[in-house]
Amino acid sequence: MNPFQQLVLYLLAAAFLQNMVLSAGFGSSTMLRIVRRPGDIPLFSGLLGIFSLLTVLIAYPIDLLIKVDPFTKLVRPLIMVTIAAVLYIAMSLLLKKKLPPVYRRLRRLLPLAAFNNVVVGVALVVNHQFALTLPGAVGLSLGSSLGFFLLSVLTAEAREKTDNPDVPQAFRGLPVTLVYLGILALAVMGFTSGFSFI
16 A cells, blocks of 8 residues: 555545544543534644654654654653644644744643643554554544544534524533533444554
8 A cells, every 4th residue: 555545545545434522431521512613623733744744754753763662652641642732732833933923822722732632642543553654643533633523513413403492401502512422422433343543
């Protein structure tokens, strides 16, 4: 399989079949927070994709250098958080200095995207459970961000549709959204069979 096919395969699998939010709950609290303002969904998902891609591109060579042993498994999350922090600081400084209007618009979303990238755990999954090539890792990171975007749009739409007087008072808001996400997770899980990235 050529590198482009591998990138597309993992992108589509992560976006549609193995959605990290639905299958493991990674990033679900952030997603529920973002869907309150549907206009922020594309911005946040784009930022998440950028941070996720950059983290994978930085972490992939590091993963190849370090050996897999019990100590490495303890250190890897610290490495991922450090990478996310450095990327957040670099992106904030770059935007603040070069594009102040863009920075003002994205200021509150930057930390959420940078550190939700660690929560989504794409870089932690890459080369941890099974070995991926760099195109596969890039596809996984972009696909996870695309899956986050699609799920956020679906959840925002569901929140809008379920905000009506026919829904019992006790189920309005978060409870009906969680029931909706549970049903959606069961539907998506039917497509994945036994395969899992996590």
